[in-house]
Every structure is written in C-alpha cells, then in structure tokens.
Amino acid sequence: MADWTDCLNFGISVAKRAGEQKEVKLKSSPADLVTETDQRVEKILISAISTRYPQHRFIGEESVAAGERLQLTDSPTWIIDPIDGTVNFVHRFPFVAISIAFAVNKQTEFGIVYSCVEDKLFHAQRGRGAFLNGEPLHVSGQEDISRCVVVTEIGAERDDLALSTLTSNIFRLLKLPVHGVRALGTAAVDMCQVAMGGADAYYHIGMHCWDIAASAIIVREAGGVVTDTDGGWFDVMSRRVIAASSSAVANRIAQVIRPFPCRRDDEEPLQSGGQLTADRKCAGPLMKSDDTNKTH
Ligand SMILES: O=P(O)(O)O[C@H]1[C@H](O)[C@@H](O)[C@H](O)[C@H](O)[C@@H]1O
Ligand SMILES: [Mg+2]
C-alpha cells in the first residue's frame, strides 16, 4: 500500500497556514467579500500543493464555480473547500473550516478539516485512525436513535420541494424522537462533531464532494459509519450522506428521511442558453417510488 503520509503532513501545514489568513478586503457587498476570500484561500492552497506535487490534480469549489470541469479520475486528487461555512464567515458565526481530502484511484486516502476559529485540526488517514489536534478521536458509539443528537444542514436550496423535504425530514426525526437536531452551518465541522462524539449522526442531501470528502474519512477512522442516505454504499460524488456513530443509527435515519433529487457532482453541468453553466443544483425526478414506504 502506498504511503501518502508526506502529502498528509504537507496538507496539514498548508491548511494551517491558509487558516491564518486574516486579511479581509472590503468590497461592496458581503457576497463579493466572501467570494474574494474563498478564492484567495483556494489559490493559496492549490499553488502551494501543486508546487510540491506538480503531477497531482485538484477539485476545488471555487475553481469549479469558475467553470473548471469536475472530474474525479484515478490520479492523485486533492478535493478542496477553501471555506466551508461561507455564510458563517460573513456573519462571524464561529464555525468556519478549510476542508481538504486526498483521493487516489477514487479512494480517499486522508482528510483534513481545519476549524479555523476554534483552532481545531481534525485529520484521518485510511487505516490509521482519526485525530483532533493530535489526540485520537472516537465516535460516541450510540446505537439508540432516541438518544441521539442529529446534525444536518439547511443548505442553499430555497425551492418548495427542497424546503418541504428538508423540514419534513427534521419533523420526522424530532417525532421519533431524537434528543435534538442541530445545524452549525458547515458540513465539514458537523461531521467532525460526529467523529468526536459531540453528535451521534449527520445527514444531508445536496452537499458537494468538497464539503464532505475529508470529514467522511475522519468519521470512518473514528469508528463511525458513512453511508448513502438510502443506507447503501457511500459515493462521494452523489451528494447524499449519512455519517453516524453506529450502523443501527445510520440505518434508522435512512429509514426515516425522504430522498431529495440531486444532480451528481460528476454530472455534466446544465446547459443554459447554449452555454455550459456551473449550476449543479438539485434537479431531476421527484421522489423514488419506494418513498411511500418510508417511516413517518
Ligand atoms: O459554500 P460552503 O463551502 O460554505 O458550504 C456550505 C454550503 O454552502 C451550505 O449550503 C451548507 O448549509 C453548509 O454550510 C456547507 O458546508
Ligand atoms: Mg462547503
């Protein structure tokens, strides 16, 4: 088995360096401001990594937003979210992370999530455990859904189907009941909460590979379970994820939540007026036919 520890250590050092970026350039609107910061951090990361590893490929949230093709090949690939929690960043809500995963042959070899405001560095390497600031991490191991804190995200979709599915899924979980439902505003940190036992599960439909790839391996290496939202095999490009403290909890959540149609990350972007757009919004067929069997 190839040893990617050198890449991991380099990734950790660039993530910490990029997380020190305090300079905020004022622009006309919060959206402009944050876009500039996101782009700047992504450039810092990609330029440092590609100088050291010129053969490696990248999937970066901001590069994809700028029109770059999103394609996961067998080549060593860094999957980067330069700022996970952009809305938090604008509002100074204190959960903002840099998320970096590294995949070879489409398998994640390591993940790094640096929660910058908290100064918490989560990392995991395949088969070698998960760590928070160097200390080993473990999921809660909770198996009883009625004793769980479940994390999800509100996401950016605002159409009726997205909102009604999202709210009814939260409704179903609360009625089970679970102990609580939380949303921190960054999928990467949400999932790391599962890895450290602060929460017992996370689920969402609609996140992108850069939001969840790093934290998925961190949860697994902390002893947790990562599945598709139907309880099946997790595909990092599918935008569907459950991360849980145990298979029992993952399966229960899969039974309860209703699916939400989403374009895969590796699907060609939608055509708009004859031109390719970077739009990867949820779209497609409505509920699958077996949805009626889901627990209410
Ligand atoms: O765009 P960034 O990288 O900030 O990612 C976030 C999504 O934008 C949110 O919709 C979502 O709710 C999460 O906060 C997610 O992590
Ligand atoms: Mg993100």
Ligand SMILES: [Mg+2]
């Ligand atoms: Mg981002």
